[in-house]
Amino acid sequence: MRIGSAGFRLSVLVIVLLCISCASQIGNRGSLNTTFQIGKTTKNDVANALGFPAKMKTDESSQLELWAYQSRPTLTSVIYALPIPGTTHAMIYNHPVINRHSDILKNAAVVYIFNNNGVLTAIQRNQ
């Protein structure tokens, strides 16, 4: 492919467009590998480092509070357009990907467990 040819220019355009595609900005505020100290770290510390969890649950019998974090935001649908053959129009498709209400606690990447004083007592990793 020669520099300046139509094919070259099209390739450059596609590469530039791919570079400006966006990354999701609603994921956890920090890495789920962040080190927290059991017996010392508080709910405040975890919330400040990671943001609030996808799910909170309090175990009534033990009074322990579970904070469940997902590894990444859930992909719910993909939207794309395809040209309609023989016309100048395009058809837009919206494909749902998964059930938005799946069990967050069961599918969580990490669950932080706090006692009733708000101090971290255990970490469960599901990866």
Place this chain on the structure above:
Amino acid sequence: MKKRLLITFCAVLVVLTACASTNLRPEVGTKLKSGNVAAMFYMDHKTIDYDELVYKVLWNEKRQQLATFGSFWDIDKDLSNTLANTMGKIGISTKSVNQLLFDEDDYNALRLCIVDNKGPDGKNWPLTLTPGLQKQFKDLDVDYLVVLRTVSFSAEVNSMFKHILMRMPSILIIYDINNGKEEYRELFGMGGGHKYNKSARELEEDGLKQLKKLANQWIATAVEKQFPKTLSLATN
């Protein structure tokens, strides 16, 4: 051509009129303004539901993230107080339910009346208070209960423009304590746009500092700007 345009304009007007929410009957508005009111804000799920459209050049993706703050922020108490204070500013003698119902059991009973009011058909039935609560409010000289009920915070994120459209889609309920009758139930929208720097979840920083400030502002603005018309106070 002019005639066609006029017909189209009228058709659009009719559709828009049909979409507009109704206002409280003026006679009830007059009584509400001269009576004593208890105000309550209630959020069903203490969550921020982030929905994001991610631009991927050849396709777009919709992503979702929940952030649950639960008991970390007593949003019901906080926003009930703001609702009551702002209603006071527009001339309605109002107290927050938290200033009236000190007993936790009473507060929970009221919460249940508001939440568990679905009929067998799955639709919401008009709010009915238990006889005990009704009497308690009457003894406290309360004439009306104003409830703003919302499901959660909804945050529509546009990653390309670093912009969030925040919404608190709510239902406004007005209950006549003396007659034991729901007088009004309509959708009531609150919210606004918000710019962020790096992450849409900056709203959660410092124990939800930004979100608390915004939510209090939305309530205050909505009450000051929409209540006079919605509650037919301006006509009194």
